[in-house]
Amino acid sequence: MDLGDVPFSTDIFDVVNDPSVDIVVELIGGYDAAKELVLAAVRNGKHVVTANKALIAVHGNEIFEAADKAGVVVAYEAGVAGGIPVMKAVREGMAANRIDWIAGIINGTGNYILTEMRAGREFSEVLKEAQDLGYAEADPTFDVEGIDAAHKLTILASAGFGVPLQFEKGFTEGISKITPYDIAHAELLGYRIKHLGIARRREDGIELRVHPTLVPKSHLIAQVDGVLNAVLVDGDAVGQTMYYGPGAGDEATASAVIADIVDVARGVACGSSQRVPYLGFEPDAIEELDVLSMEDVQSAYYLRITALDRPGVLAKIASVLSEHGINIESIMQKESELKDGRIPVIILTHTVQERQMNRSIEELEGLSDIDGQVIRIRAENFN
Amino acid sequence: MDLGDVPFSTDIFDVVNDPSVDIVVELIGGYDAAKELVLAAVRNGKHVVTANKALIAVHGNEIFEAADKAGVVVAYEAGVAGGIPVMKAVREGMAANRIDWIAGIINGTGNYILTEMRAGREFSEVLKEAQDLGYAEADPTFDVEGIDAAHKLTILASAGFGVPLQFEKGFTEGISKITPYDIAHAELLGYRIKHLGIARRREDGIELRVHPTLVPKSHLIAQVDGVLNAVLVDGDAVGQTMYYGPGAGDEATASAVIADIVDVARGVACGSSQRVPYLGFEPDAIEELDVLSMEDVQSAYYLRITALDRPGVLAKIASVLSEHGINIESIMQKESELKDGRIPVIILTHTVQERQMNRSIEELEGLSDIDGQVIRIRAENFN
Structure with missing residues (x-):
């Protein structure tokens, strides 16, 4: 040149x-x-x-x-x-607002993979394709494990809430364990799985977390597909605003x-x-608000429980959740999915503290009627 | 107080x-x-x-x-x-870009009415409801005839393209003639009808127009419902960005x-x-670029033609369009809609100059096989 x-x-x-x-x-x-x-x-x-x-x-x-x-x-x-001028929106355009929460699809690689997986394809297969297309690095850890998204979320949260940058205290969960099965069942329940960075300002601290998240299919952010990014910013005066466009390139x-x-x-x-x-x-x-531990985070949950096909198993699951104050929004169990005496039970809960959910899952996994680990994906309604 | x-x-x-x-x-x-x-x-x-x-x-x-x-x-x-900081995005955030076009849902009342009409309800009925809810003024002209949207579009276009404000030269068409029938048939073709303000910068001038528009259902802006607003801004460097949120209140x-x-x-x-x-x-x-006349605008079109149920009528319609260099993307005619010897023919065309379309419509309306006026709604693919 x-x-x-x-x-x-x-x-x-x-x-x-x-x-x-x-x-x-x-x-x-x-x-x-x-x-x-x-x-x-x-x-x-x-x-x-x-x-x-x-x-x-x-x-x-x-x-x-x-x-x-x-x-x-x-x-x-x-x-x-x-390329989305979202920092300008947060730092200047929303100056009149107390920003209550921010949630974004802020890693294009992850969003591309989850979008392609909706066609029933496995994570590893789509990742390889994304690497071949140049959307994903040879070492995809930063993208698919949510570290890149956590960097961006840390900055958004600090500028949004007026708190110091606290990257090391955030929670990060990647998308490598998401299966086409869970994507399809979330869709049946009216939800789409997106890899979101979510920051919420609460009285006692801030939530700062990146993880796969079920969002209602009817919400605009659920419609953001492929390598594109979008950031939802909720202010107390304006309400929900969204900024959408190419997040890389x-x-x-x-x-x-x-x-x-x-x-x-x-x-x-x-x-x-x-x-x-x-x-x-x-x-x-700048307010010295701490990042809350994941146990203190409030979220709804999608659970996939592999139950033995025995009478009364649903009642036992419901009773464990109920004892921990967890309300069920939807439950789904399909006879056609019975295999080797085991049947998946899909549950969508109302919002609860993660601490309660951890205890319930521990208890559920201890039941003799439950096989293996309970799969848990967080859910947000943004309403 | x-x-x-x-x-x-x-x-x-x-x-x-x-x-x-x-x-x-x-x-x-x-x-x-x-x-x-x-x-x-x-x-x-x-x-x-x-x-x-x-x-x-x-x-x-x-x-x-x-x-x-x-x-x-x-x-x-x-x-x-x-409440959407879109002027800040256009004037500052996109400073590096030559903005090629801007398109937006920039009147909440109109968007609310079109959203509700998707359930099959008539314009007048939904307008009355919007007035009762306080979404629409007692005199709804400014909102439903697109004047309010044209004001906003004029400002967006000038800041986006660097041209003088030229409100009086813009084109404005309202939504009062949109029917549930056309909304439903647009949906069958994969499109949603939105009342858009569209500004496009061309070599010879700028397009500045507010009118009902078919947009692909898969495009994010088609998913913006109710009283909410959204503005798409396309820059030569960044590509398409969108800004979404409450446009009034x-x-x-x-x-x-x-x-x-x-x-x-x-x-x-x-x-x-x-x-x-x-x-x-x-x-x-600031460049003294003129607003182009509507005849010079380029658009795709949805046409609804009421044809007499005679052999060869489709061939005649196709031949008129073809003579004016208009290519057909989709055509739909349903035997079940035959009534009193008349049948609606729905056509979606490729992009053409409005001048050509005006001439074709004139010619079509002159055919003895065509009854009454040809209904025309513009369409954009934004790709």
């Missing part, structure tokens, strides 16, 4: 040490070198635009503090949901990076380094 | 003449008084935040010019799609108004009146 008069160097620190540079754009990804580069840029009084969600989610508090001291901007729109990322550069340049032109606080809240308004 | 120490007056000009006022928030609606108030505020060096789409669509060029001269901001996020509007006030205040605090140009483009970058 002919760069013309644009200076080129193989040493990244040449850029941050060049006095003629105003804005450093960091697109290298990862933690160590990126962190060193960004902090050096900030210390040298340069604004930074980055697409590095991992860096912000893990080292953001430190980076923002350094930037605040140096009076420079660190912008990261491209790090969250790629060269041009979508470039779209967000350039919008950030324009924003920074407009700030510089008007003599102000940082117009909007990094996390949408002034540093002294 | 106890206003405490907040000064109160019954003369709106007291506010714009008060030297202690920095920002005037105009929520009175309408043209004349609002225009006088806003221009007076601007001339007095006050920033303005307004939810008045009609004012901006019709008098925006004049108001923005005056504001530019006075060095103040006129912000209008609440005027377009209520006290609190949703307040959400956008307050976000604008925060924006203006942040600008004032950083010593700059206007960070982002009113229409997203610097005044000298």
Whole structure:
């Protein structure tokens, strides 16, 4: 490529040490070198635009503090949901709202896989196809285990709720154990399985969790298919809003990076380094709300229980759930699925604390009428 | 209501003449008084935040010019799609993109009516219900004839494409002639009828039109039901993005108004009146692109033709369309719908210029085998 008069160097620190540079754009990804580069840029009084969600989610508090001291901007729109200007919506457009919860399909690879699995295909087969198509990395862990989504959710939650970045305290469950069977049965119950990042602000702390989730098929987010992303943001004034579009790809990322550069340049032109606080809240308004443990999370649940075909087994299951205060919304058991004396029982519960659910599942798995492990997938109604 | 120490007056000009006022928030609606108030505020060096789409669509060029001269901001996020921060997305988030087209469900009343009509109910019946529920005004013209949507579309198009506001040149067709029959037959063809505002930037001008539109049921915007709004924005870098949420209501509007006030205040605090140009483009970058006449618009079409039940009539229809270069995508004629020797023929065409379609319809209506008028509803695939 002919760069013309644009200076080129193989040493990244040449850029941050060049006095003629105003804005450093960091697109290298990862933690160590990126962190060193960004902090050096900030210390040298340069604004930074980055697409590095991992860096912000893990080292953001430190980076923002350094930037605040140096009076420079660190912008990261491209790090969250790629080309969708959702950070701008959360930090600026929703400024009047107390944001109650955020939920998003924020990893395109995972959404592509779950979408394809609706045709009855196995996870491993679709993953291989996604790798062949270039949608998934050779090592797909970051995508399918939800780590990438957790990075983005951490940032969304902090800017939405005004709390410090706490990536390490979030809960992450991937989609590798989802089966076409569960997808099909969720559909029969009127639900679709999506890999969601969910953050909820509660009195006692925040929920911060990425896991496969049943959502009503009638909800707009259930209709977001393929590699596309969508983020639901619920504010106390406006209600539910949703932001949808390409969450990855060269041009979508470039779209967000350039919008950030324009924003920074407009700030510089008007003599102000940082117009909007990094996390949408002034540093002294950041609330030290902890991330709740998964046991304290509230959710509905889809359960798949393999029962021995004996009289009274349904009554026993219902009684265990009832003893733990868990109400059943739907139950499904089909004679046609009886095999080797075993029959799957599918249950959808109302919302309950995860602690109660853990105890019920432990008790259910101890019953002599139940075979093997109880499969559990969380469910949300978003109403 | 106890206003405490907040000064109160019954003369709106007291506010714009008060030297202690920095920002005037105009929520009175309408043209004349609002225009006088806003221009007076601007001339007095006050920033303005307004939810008045009609004012901006019709008098925006004049108001923005005056504001530019006075060095103040006129912000209008609440005027377009209520609580959805879509103007921020178009003016700032998509700054890197050449926006190719914008399409939106931007009138909640119309969308509510079309949604309810899917159950087979007539327009007039649902309109009455919407009026009883307070979704529709006693005089529903602005909503159901698409004028309100045209105001919003005018603003979206100007900020999206960087062209002057040209409300008076847009095309507007309402939903009062849509029948449950056409809704049901569109569904059979895989389409849903939505009342859309569509703006497209073309080499020779811009398309600016509000009308009932068939959209593929599989497209996300087809799934937006009830009083909710959604705006699709297609940029050359990012591709299709969508912004969804409540387009009206006290609190949703307040959400956008307050976000604008925060924006203006942040600008004032950083010593700059206007960070982002009113229409997203610097005044000298505004392009004098004309609105194209409806005859020059390109669209696909749903046609309902009442044919006499005679041999060869389908061949005659097909031949008229073919002579005008119109290709048929789907055709549907059901023997069970034969009544009094007449049978409806439903045709979905490929994209063609409206001029060609007008000529074909004229010719079709002249055929002795065709009874009455040809019903025509435009269709878009958004792919």
